[in-house]
Amino acid sequence: MLDGKKMLFSGMQSTGTLQLGNYLGALKNWLTLSDEYECFYGVVDLHSITVRQDPATLRKRARDLLTLYIAAGLDPVKNCIYYQSHVSGHAELAWILNCFTYMGELNRMTQFKDKSAKHADNINAGLFTYPVLMAADILLFQSDVVPVGKDQMQHLEITRDIAQRFNNIYGDVFTIPEAYIGKQGAKIMSLQEPTKKMSKSDENPNASIFLMDDYDTIIRKFKRAVTDSDNQILYKDEKPGIKNLIDIYCAVTGKTPQETEAEFANCGYGDFKLAVGECVADSLKPVQDRFYDLSKNKDYINGIIKENGEKANYYANKTLRKVKKKVGFPEKIR
Ligand code: TRP
Numbered sequence: 001m002l003d004g005k006k007m008l009f010s011g012m013q014s015t016g017t018l019q020l021g022n023y024l025g026a027l028k029n030w031l032t033l034s035d036e037y038e039c040f041y042g043v044v045d046l047h048s049i050t051v052r053q054d055p056a057t058l059r060k061r062a063r064d065l066l067t068l069y070i071a072a073g074l075d076p077v078k079n080c081i082y083y084q085s086h087v088s089g090h091a092e093l094a095w096i097l098n099c100f101t102y103m104g105e106l107n108r109m110t111q112f113k114d115k116s117a118k119h120a121d122n123i124n125a126g127l128f129t130y131p132v133l134m135a136a137d138i139l140l141f142q143s144d145v146v147p148v149g150k151d152q153m154q155h156l157e158i159t160r161d162i163a164q165r166f167n168n169i170y171g172d173v174f175t176i177p178e179a180y181i182g183k184q185g186a187k188i189m190s191l192q193e194p195t196k197k198m199s200k201s202d203e204n205p206n207a208s209i210f211l212m213d214d215y216d217t218i219i220r221k222f223k224r225a226v227t228d229s230d231n232q233i234l235y236k237d238e239k240p241g242i243k244n245l246i247d248i249y250c251a252v253t254g255k256t257p258q259e260t261e262a263e264f265a266n267c268g269y270g271d272f273k274l275a276v277g278e279c280v281a282d283s284l285k286p287v288q289d290r291f292y293d294l295s296k297n298k299d300y301i302n303g304i305i306k307e308n309g310e311k312a313n314y315y316a317n318k319t320l321r322k323v324k325k326k327v328g329f330p331e332k333i334r
């Protein structure tokens with residue numbers, strides 16, 4: 001609790017460029033939370049190096065992501081937006097929690113299995129203990145709630161298990177976090193294979209809409225979106241391509257699938273794809289404009305990085321001091 005507000009942590013990796021799924025599924029929903037919660041949003045760059053990165057690219061992407069958080073509408077005064085690598089407490093707590101996590105638990109993580117299949121030449125220990133670092137992120141801020149997608153639920157479960165285990169030994173040190181199930185974030189699927197999640201690492205550039213795609217590119221990608229051939233705009237599981245386009249349209253406009261079906265009852269796929277493309281392009285335009293403006297304003301962004309980094313460190317250190325004392329590390333001499 002901080003000023004009577006519950007704590008909230010979430011983060012995104014600075015790997016790849018954000019796509020529409022990250023925006024509609026996560027970021028856009030974060031905008032409404034700061035009145036109710038004390039929000040910490042990390043650019044989780046420590047997580048990114050579990051996969052090999054080019055240093056200059058990683059640095060640029062981390063800055064772009066932080067800037068995008070703000071461009072998308074997160075107020076950096078009400079929300080603590082910072083780089084994970086600027087708060088050494090993440091790594092320190094992760095080490096300690098590593099010693100309270102079992103190999104067997106980590107072996108069960110489906111993301112580890114997927115990622116090690118994908119990066120078979122670099123199955124490093126960091127990839128294996130990734131969920132422990134994520135647990136440290138969450139527990140460091142005594143988070144009550146964590147907005148996460150379905151694919152991260154298993155990591156949240158292990159976080160809760162680790163926290164319980166620690167508390168059972170040392171008393172109430174950590175708040176046990178819950179998943180934030182708010183207004184359902186839209187799950188956006190690939191435009192080329194609509195049964196697969198839209199992903200920033202998809203090799204087919206037509207499969208994803210990137211947040212920085214220009215107007216014409218967005219329209220072109222929607223025109224090429226894979227659908228069935230019966231030319232009826234109906235929200236049905238058997239029509240994953242059209243269902244996905246309806247989901248996207250609803251996430252942007254706030255309409256329901258039923259309203260959308262009615263609106264386009266007399267249209268063919270061509271018109272509908274164009275309408276979805278236009279509403280997405282129009283809604284991203286202000287975010288893109290703000291992003292370009294903010295990117296020019298180096299001093300402003302640097303100020304946020306500095307101030308919010310200090311704030312995050314302050315709260316991180318509070319937890320870390322307590323944890324270190326509990327496990328029996330000697331006190332610092334001042
Ligand atoms: N693992 C998350 C992902 O890949 C990112 C993440 C890291 C995160 N630490 C977190 C999300 C803590 C929520 C809370 O999407």
